[in-house]
Amino acid sequence: MSxxxxxxxxxLAQRSRTSAAGLPARQDAAPRWSGIGFALLGQKFVAPMSHVSELMELPSATRLPGVQPWVIGLSNVRGRLLPLFDLALFFGGSMTSPKKHQRVLVLETDSLYSGIVVDRAFGMQHFTSDSYTQVDDGMPESIEGFVEGAYNDMHGEKWPVFSMARLAGDNRFTNAALV
Incomplete structure (x- = not known):
């Protein structure tokens, strides 16, 4: 019987192999670009995956004396002190969503570990590489220098690419002490 x-x-195994559909050819797949989507000043942006090491809810923070108003404070995240910055206030605006929707994009480089607070996060966003385009007019002047083009999603919506690396290299951002 065995x-x-x-x-x-x-x-059954032989019939399964003969009727199975093959995987799509690799050359048919369009090159893709991925980033972390977020909202700031009422507009959607996307940051390159390589610029954001973590995405988290807004933790409690301790205020710091003698710093710019856009510095929220310091937060203890898994034993590390994470400085938190209100990105909307840095650009001269204000947050438009309640605190429960605000998220922190953690920027970590060799010399900088910072939490960038944004209105809302949309998680990973994927775009075809050929949908890359220039940014149209209408971008707030204070943000223009931090945007490196844009991607169009499959619905035709434009997502400007926000460079966290340019933010980390900006002297106004890295020198947050009141003068």
Whole structure:
């Protein structure tokens, strides 16, 4: 009886292999670009995956004396002190969503570990590389220097690419002490 069961299973395996559809050809797939989507000043942006090491809810923070108003404070995240910055206030605006929707994009480089607070996060966003385009007019002047083009999603919506690296290299951002 076990020989019969073995032959039935072998026959089933053979039929499965012959009727299985193959995987799509690799050359048919368009190159893709991925980033973390977020909202700031009422507009959607996307930051390159390589610029954001973590996405988290807004933790409690301790205020710091003698700093710019856009510095929210320091937060203890898994034993590390994470400075938190209100990105909308840095650009001269204000947050438009309640605190429960605000998120922190963690920027971590060799010399900088910072939490950038944004109105809302949309998680990973994927775009085809050929949908890259220049940013149209209408971008707030204070943000223009931090945007490196844009991607169009499959619905035709434009997502400007916000460079966290440019933010980390900006002297106004890295020198947050009141003068």
């Amino acid at each position: 020989d019969s069961a073995f032959h039935v299973l072998a026959n």
